Amino acid sequence: ADVCTFGMFISKVDICAEEICVCLYEFYRSFKDYLHSHIPCRRRDVLVLTPWLAPIVWEGTFNRDILNAQYMQKKLVTGVVTFAVKKYVQFIEGFMSSANKYFLAGHQVIFYLFTDNPEQIPHIQMAPENHLFVIPVQNHSRWQDISMSRMDIISRYIRSQFQYEVHYLYSIDIDVQLFEHIGVEIIDALVGTISSWQYTARRESKSYETRTESQAAIPKGEGDFYYTASFYGGSVAEVYKLTRTCFKGVMKDRENGIEARWHDESHLNKYLLYHKPTRLLSPEYYWDEELSRPRIIQVKRMCSVRKNMLRTPGIPGSVMWAMLSCHVFLPLGFTII
Amino acid sequence: MISRKVVGSLVCLFVVTAFIWITAGNGKVHYLPYYLPCPEIFSMKLQYTEEKLVQLFPRLFYQQPRVLAPKRQDVLTVTPWLAPIIWEGTFNAEILDSAYRPLNLTVGVTAFAIGKYTRFVGRFLESAEKHFMKGYRVNYYIFTDNPETIPAVQLQPGRRLVIVPIKKYPSWQEISMRRMEAINKHIAETSHGEVDYLFCLDIDMVFYNAWGPETLGDIVAAIHPGYFNVPRSQFPYERRSSSAAHIPDGEGDFYYGGAVFGGLVKKVYEFTKTCHMTILTDKANGIMAAWQEESHLNRHFLSHKPSKVLSPEYLWDDRKPKPPEIHLIRFSTVDKDYKEIRD
Numbered sequence: 144a145d146v147c148t149f150g151m152f153i154s155k156v157d158i159c160a161e162e163i164c165v166c167l168y169e170f171y172r173s174f175k176d177y178l179h180s181h182i183p184c185r186r187r188d189v190l191v192l193t194p195w196l197a198p199i200v201w202e203g204t205f206n207r208d209i210l211n212a213q214y215m216q217k218k219l220v221t222g223v224v225t226f227a228v229k230k231y232v233q234f235i236e237g238f239m240s241s242a243n244k245y246f247l248a249g250h251q252v253i254f255y256l257f258t259d260n261p262e263q264i265p266h267i268q269m270a271p272e273n274h275l276f277v278i279p280v281q282n283h284s285r286w287q288d289i290s291m292s293r294m295d296i297i298s299r300y301i302r303s304q305f306q307y308e309v310h311y312l313y314s315i316d317i318d319v320q321l322f323e324h325i326g327v328e329i330i331d332a333l334v335g336t337i338s339s340w341q342y343t344a345r346r347e348s349k350s351y352e353t354r355t356e357s358q359a360a361i362p363k364g365e366g367d368f369y370y371t372a373s374f375y376g377g378s379v380a381e382v383y384k385l386t387r388t389c390f391k392g393v394m395k396d397r398e399n400g401i402e403a404r405w406h407d408e409s410h411l412n413k414y415l416l417y418h419k420p421t422r423l424l425s426p427e428y429y430w431d432e433e434l435s436r437p438r439i440i441q442v443k444r445m446c447s448v449r450k451n452m453l454r455t456p457g458i459p460g461s462v463m464w465a466m467l468s469c470h471v472f473l474p475l476g477f478t479i480i
Numbered sequence: 481m482i483s484r485k486v487v488g489s490l491v492c493l494f495v496v497t498a499f500i501w502i503t504a505g506n507g508k509v510h511y512l513p514y515y516l517p518c519p520e521i522f523s524m525k526l527q528y529t530e531e532k533l534v535q536l537f538p539r540l541f542y543q544q545p546r547v548l549a550p551k552r553q554d555v556l557t558v559t560p561w562l563a564p565i566i567w568e569g570t571f572n573a574e575i576l577d578s579a580y581r582p583l584n585l586t587v588g589v590t591a592f593a594i595g596k597y598t599r600f601v602g603r604f605l606e607s608a609e610k611h612f613m614k615g616y617r618v619n620y621y622i623f624t625d626n627p628e629t630i631p632a633v634q635l636q637p638g639r640r641l642v643i644v645p646i647k648k649y650p651s652w653q654e655i656s657m658r659r660m661e662a663i664n665k666h667i668a669e670t671s672h673g674e675v676d677y678l679f680c681l682d683i684d685m686v687f688y689n690a691w692g693p694e695t696l697g698d699i700v701a702a703i704h705p706g707y708f709n710v711p712r713s714q715f716p717y718e719r720r721s722s723s724a725a726h727i728p729d730g731e732g733d734f735y736y737g738g739a740v741f742g743g744l745v746k747k748v749y750e751f752t753k754t755c756h757m758t759i760l761t762d763k764a765n766g767i768m769a770a771w772q773e774e775s776h777l778n779r780h781f782l783s784h785k786p787s788k789v790l791s792p793e794y795l796w797d798d799r800k801p802k803p804p805e806i807h808l809i810r811f812s813t814v815d816k817d818y819k820e821i822r823d
Contacts, residue, residue, distance in 0.1 A: 187553045194545055194572035195579070196694060196788075198562040206560035213561065213785065328562060342547045367545055417539075419579075422562070425547075439548070 189425070189439050193367070199337070199423040202441045205328050211249075214327040220251045221330065222309035222379075224297055227258045227317045228282045228289050234318045234448060239267045239275070245321035245444075253309055257296060290372075291393045291407045298386035306379050313376030316447070319429070323444040331422035333377035333385070335415050339426035339434055341369035352409040357401050358392035359409035361416060370415050372408035374429040374445065377421075388414050540578055555805050559733065559789055565703075567791045568807040571694045577615070580693040586617040587696075588675035588745070590663055591683040593622055594648050594655050598629040600684045600814060605633040605641070611687035611810070619675055622683075623662055656738075657759050657773045664752040672745050679742035680752075681811075689793075689810040697788030699747045701781050704737035705792040705800055718775040723767050724758040725775040727782060736781050737795045738774030740811070743787070755780055 186203045193199060223246065227235050235256065246252060254275045258264065259282040269275055280296060283289045297314060305312055311330055341349055349369045351361040376382055389410040396403060403409035430436070430443045550557075551569045558564055564571075589608070593601045601622060612618065618639040622630060625648035635641060646662050649655045663680055671678060677696050707715055715735040717727040742748060755776045762769060762776075769775035796812040 185556055187550065188548070190545060190547050190550045192551075192557045192564050192570050194542070194570075195575050196564045196566070196571050198558045198564060199547075200562065204558050204560075205562050209561045209785065337547065346544045362539070364541055365539065368547070419575075 193419070193423060195419050197419065197421050197423055199425055200328050200428070201425045201439075202427060207324075207326050207328065210327045214250065214330060219310045219330070220253065220308065221247055222253045222255060222305055222312040224255045224300075224305075224312060224314045225257070225317045226280070226289070226293055226296075227256060227264075228280070229259065231317050232258060232260055232263050236265050236267065237320050237448060238315075238317050239269075241321040242315075243268070243270045243273060245324050247326060248324060250327065255300070255305070257293075287402065287406050291390075294386045294390040294393065294407055294410070298383055298390060301379055301383045301386070306383070309379060311377065312379050312382045313374065314372075314382070315445075316373040318448050319373070319445050320448055321445045323442050325428065325444050329376070329422070329424060329428070331377060331420075333381040333415075333418065333420045334375060334422045334424060335368075335370040335411075335420040336374040336424040336429050337426050338369045338371040339429060339431045342426050344369065350405055350409075351412060352403045352405070354401065356399060357403050357409070358395045359403040359413045361413055366412075366416060367419070368423065370408075370412055370420075371429055372405075372411045373447070374424070375411065385411070385414055385418070540575060542572055542574060555791070559785070561785050563697075563785065563787050563789055565789045565791055566694050566794070567805075568793060573690070573692055573694065576693045580696065581615065584617075585677065585696075586619060586675045587613050588619045588621060588671050588678040590621045590623065590666070590678065590680045592646075592655070592659055592662070593624045593630070593683045594646075595625070596820075597683055598624060598626055602631045602633060603686055603814065604683050605631075605635075607687035609633070609636055609639070611689060612691045613693070614690070616693070619671075621666065621671065623659075623666075653768065653772050657768075660752045660756040660759060660773055660776075664749060664756055667745060667749045667752070672749065675745055677742065678745050678748045679740070680748065682739035682813075684814050684816060685739065685811055686814055687811050689808050691794065691810050695742075695788070695790060695794065697743055697786075699743040699751065699781075699784070699786045700741065700788045700790060701734075701736040701777075701786040702740035702790035702795040703792050704735045705795060705797045707735035708792050709803070709805075710735075715778075716770055716775075717778055718769040718771075720767065722765060723769050723775075724761040724765075725769040725779040727779055732778070732782060733785070734789065736774075736778055736786075736789075738771070738777050739813075740790065740795045741777065751780060751784070754784075 186201050189199070189201055191199050191201060191204050198204070223242065225238065235258075239254070239256075242252075242254070248270070250272065252273045254269075254273065256264070256275060256277050257280040258277060259280055261277050261279050264277060267275060278300070283292060293314070297312075301312065313329070313334075346364070346366045349366055351366055351369070352359040353363070354360055355362075375385075377385075389407060392410045392413070393403075393407065425440075427440055427442050427444050430440065430446045432446050432449060436443065552567050555567055556565055557567060557570050589612070591601075591604060601624075605620065608618075608620070616638070620639070620641045621644055622641065623644045623646045624630060625646060627643045627645055630641075630643055633641065644662075644666060649658055659680070663678075667678070679695075679700075712732040713729065715727075715732055717732060717735070718725040719729070720726060721728075741751075743751075755773060758776045758779065759769075759773060791806075793806055793808055793810050796806070796809045798809075798812045798815060802809065
């Protein structure tokens, strides 16, 4: 090739200025190329590929433009299933407004909101390509029962309705808000999210169900990751199989008079151990607000919302300082004086 | 004259209907949920949206994967479009084997041994028997113009050799480029019913280490050994804009080698068809790409990105010194005198 490499540049120094300029430019370009080789900031600090070759999605491992181009070719529709039962209706507004802004923005999303109180739902402004279906559902007295019946409801509705309307389906807890874009990098056949509480834990200390009487029991010495039941999904067929198996496990346990340690999450973990996910989402995709953020979490895309206090996006700092000064600093100052 | 029996039964019918309507018509009607078993619909979805199989993994004991302990920190293991790049250490062969063995797959291999290249067939097949997809059913499709010169190699059970006679073209570049057409035709006529996955390999190469189910995927390409640590401006893409294989400056992910590519039979069929079309387009315009079908392959993989990428371990050139990133060489070229072989 006629590209002027660094070696050639040294020998051409004595030739006319124009050639030097061209050479310098070529050198600069290839050096720049080499430094920022078209792959963006690679992640060396975390595991990005599981031993069964499923990618783990972290910030810096993917280029959303390429994925968007691939996704657009296929004209896919994604569904989101979420449950707002009893007091959880207070989270609907925050979830829906942030999801409309950040969840698969620009792509067609159908939200299925299951609630026991359809009248209490506020009016929600939906993005033009998104739809919202409100489906009434029965509530239970115990929150554990509500949690576990989600699996049954999802599998029944997939069979009767969702399989005809969407290609991919995700189940997300309602008490969350999105702060960063969650895009098409989550779309795959079977997707699990690594729990933000347990990503460092060793197998023995993970919260797996260990009592062998339960259907959700994971034997000692087994287990890959601890997945959270707050965000999982995949293709409609795979989510159907997952929810059916999990609910069958719940019913069997009920018959035997036992309840898994973390309810439907334990059953989910058992399923995902023997039906390994084809893609994993890092804890960025569901971060528990009570945890302090470590360095490996560069972005918090979706966070749980404190139950007793709703996050109001941005009380201006100035107002905070004004309040603080009025009620704390000024009186303190006066008393000292 | 309507008989009394008929009148009586009609009156009875009317009375009963009226009775039912009065009693039950005002109350709410409950519909019992009726579950339709519909397995066909699910398989239809799987087929048309080209999903990956989620296999049932049996119980296995292996070291726990740790989120904060990546296995290979010196190389890129996932592409920006989230396709895995297969290096030694990134995968657990046992887990993958346990998932793929029960599927009863048949893997096909195509290789072209034309003219003097038939001398490489023996060593290729012998090494493949030792290292390529051990324990799986394999069909070797050797395309040749001289079937008598193909040696008889002892094959393991479940593996068979099929010799496909094809025409020899005058120049080696032409032979190389016509591979796409030949593979495409063969898939349409024969292989699509015989194999699940198909790999298209060069014949003048030898297997040195295991090549297993970690390489199976929808569309699989391998990184060329000469260009894996070099910036994209130095890739030998076809740079003339008059060619259909043109890749402009500033574009390109990797430089893929033309000696190894593969995937699902359906995908290889589509890919070889597209490549052959672009090759014919160039022919009509009187231009030949810089590296023949390899340039067209790279152009195709730029716009239709592979779902799995193999590291240069799977396509090595023995003339190069082994860098520290390459822990294991699995498939490599045989040293030969190019001038003598290519006539």
